[in-house]
Amino acid sequence: MDQSLMEHLSQLHEEDEHQEIVDLLLAISEEERDYEAVNRLGRAYNNLGLFEEALRELNKIADGGKEDPLWHFRVGFAYYHLRRYEEALQAFRDADRLEAEDPNTEMFLKWSLRKAEKQQKDEQRMAAKKAAASKSQESESKQVPFSGLSLADFWEDSEYARKSYQSDPPTDEVIASIEEELGYMLPSSYLALMKQQNGGIPKNTCFPTEEATSWAEDHIAISGILGVGREKSYSLCGDLGSRFMIEEWGYPDIGVVICDCPSAGHDVVMLDYRACGRDGEPEVIHVDQEDDYEITFLAENFEAFIMGLVSEEEFDTSAEDKEVDLYKVSHGKFSTLLEELCTRVSEVDQIEQKIRSICTRIVEEKGHFSFHADELSYLMYDVQFWLYTKSYPDTSREQYVADYEKMIAFGTGGEFRQGGYAPGWITDWLDKRMQEGRILQEKGRLLPAESFVAEVIRQLQEV
Incomplete structure (x- = not known):
C-alpha cells in the first residue's frame, strides 16, 4: 500500500473517521488490496461496530496473519463483540503468544475468559432446564404465589410511581391483549402481583449478584416494575415499555423487559424465555447495554426474583x-x-x-x-x-x-x-x-x- 495513503489512513483513524477509511479502501479493487490494506479495513469495520464485516475481511488474509499479533487481536475483538467468547479467547491467546504483555491484549484475554466461562455456565443451565421441561409434563404447583411475603408492605407509595407506573388492576381481557402484543405468556406470579398493584416502585430495589455488572460489583438495582397495560410510560406496552427497549435501544428479543433501572435505559431486567419457550416459565436476567448487552442470570422465576429483592441500604456506597x-x-x-x-x-x-x-x-x-x-x-x-x-x-x-x-x-x-x-x-x-x-x-x-x-x-x- 502506498506510504502516503497509509499515513492518511492513520490520520483518519486518529480522528475516528472510520467510515471514510472503509470508503477509501473499498474504492481500491479487491485484487489490488494488499495485506496491510485488508488488515486496516478489518480494523475500521471493527471500529464501526460492523463485526461480521470485519471477520469477513480479516479471514481473507488469515494465512498472512498467522504470525501477526495485530491480526489476531482484531479477529479476537470482532469475536468478542459478537459474543463468540471461546473463539475470541483463542485469538487473544495467539496475540499474546506473539506479543506478550501487551496491556490491551491482556485486558481482552481476561474479559474473554470470564465471559466464556459465564456463557458456558449459562448454556449448561438452559440446556438442563430445556431437558427437564421436555421430560416433565406435570402441571404447575397450585401454591399461592408470594405466600411468604407481605404484599401490603411491598410497594413504595409516591406521586411519581402513581403517575409513571401504576395502572388499574388488569382484567383478563387486558392481560390477553398484552400477551398477544408481546408474543409471550406472562408468568402467573407476575400477574398475581400485578392484580394486587399493577406496576410501581418496590420498597426494596436491589438484587444480589455473584458477578459484577456495570451497576455494582455485587448487586443490581431497579427503578420500578412495569405493569400490565399501555397507558403508563413504564408499563409493558407503554411508550417506554418492553417493545420500546427492544426495538429502540437494541435489547435482545428474547423475552419481556419487566423492570427499568436507575441508569436511564443502560441496563434492564428481563423475563428470559429462551429455555422455556413463549408459553413457559421464564428465568429473570439482567441485561447490560453498557457491556454489549451482557446477560447475567438473576433468578429461576419471577417469584424468586421478587422474594430476593433487598433494601439498597445493604449496598449503600x-x-x-x-x-x-x-x-x-x-x-x-x-x-x-x-x-x-x-x-x-x-x-x-x-x-x-x-x-x-x-x-x-x-x-x-x-x-x-x-x-x-x-x-x-x-x-x-x-x-x-x-x-x-x-x-x-x-x-x-x-x-x-x-x-x-x-x-x-x-x-x-x-x-x-x-x-x-x-x-x-x-x-x-x-x-x-x-x-x-x-x-x-x-x-x-x-x-x-x-x-x-x-x-x-x-x-x-x-x-
Whole structure:
C-alpha cells in the first residue's frame, strides 16, 4: 500500500473517521488490496461496530496473519463483540503468544475468559432446564404465589410511581391483549402481583449478584416494575415499555423487559424465555447495554426474583461514590474534544474551572455526576453546545447528537466523564431550546441565537 495513503489512513483513524477509511479502501479493487490494506479495513469495520464485516475481511488474509499479533487481536475483538467468547479467547491467546504483555491484549484475554466461562455456565443451565421441561409434563404447583411475603408492605407509595407506573388492576381481557402484543405468556406470579398493584416502585430495589455488572460489583438495582397495560410510560406496552427497549435501544428479543433501572435505559431486567419457550416459565436476567448487552442470570422465576429483592441500604456506597465523583470533576482530565473546545474560548476567563465548579455543584446536589432535566444540567447542555458550535459552526443536528457523548458523557480520551447518558435528555433539551428560539436551524445547520450566547457567557462569568 502506498506510504502516503497509509499515513492518511492513520490520520483518519486518529480522528475516528472510520467510515471514510472503509470508503477509501473499498474504492481500491479487491485484487489490488494488499495485506496491510485488508488488515486496516478489518480494523475500521471493527471500529464501526460492523463485526461480521470485519471477520469477513480479516479471514481473507488469515494465512498472512498467522504470525501477526495485530491480526489476531482484531479477529479476537470482532469475536468478542459478537459474543463468540471461546473463539475470541483463542485469538487473544495467539496475540499474546506473539506479543506478550501487551496491556490491551491482556485486558481482552481476561474479559474473554470470564465471559466464556459465564456463557458456558449459562448454556449448561438452559440446556438442563430445556431437558427437564421436555421430560416433565406435570402441571404447575397450585401454591399461592408470594405466600411468604407481605404484599401490603411491598410497594413504595409516591406521586411519581402513581403517575409513571401504576395502572388499574388488569382484567383478563387486558392481560390477553398484552400477551398477544408481546408474543409471550406472562408468568402467573407476575400477574398475581400485578392484580394486587399493577406496576410501581418496590420498597426494596436491589438484587444480589455473584458477578459484577456495570451497576455494582455485587448487586443490581431497579427503578420500578412495569405493569400490565399501555397507558403508563413504564408499563409493558407503554411508550417506554418492553417493545420500546427492544426495538429502540437494541435489547435482545428474547423475552419481556419487566423492570427499568436507575441508569436511564443502560441496563434492564428481563423475563428470559429462551429455555422455556413463549408459553413457559421464564428465568429473570439482567441485561447490560453498557457491556454489549451482557446477560447475567438473576433468578429461576419471577417469584424468586421478587422474594430476593433487598433494601439498597445493604449496598449503600453513596458516600464513597460521591467522593469519587467530586474528585473526578475537580481533578479529572478533560476529554480530547472538550479540552480542544476550551482552548478556543476568549470570552470567559478560566473556562475549565467554571465548568468544574458547575459540575461540582451538580455532584453536591445529586450525590453523583449526571445530567438530567434540572436547571444546572440544562446550563451544562447549553455550555457544551456553545463551545461545540463556536468551533464547528457548520453543525447539523445529527452531527451534534452524535458528537455530544465525546465531551462529558463518555469523556473520550479523559477522566472527566459520566460513563453514560440517555440520548432522550439531549434531544428533549435541544427541542426545548429550538422552541424557545434560543437555538436556530438554518439550511440544516444549528446556530445559537446571539441572546443565547450572551446568556451562557453571563452565567459562566457569574460562576
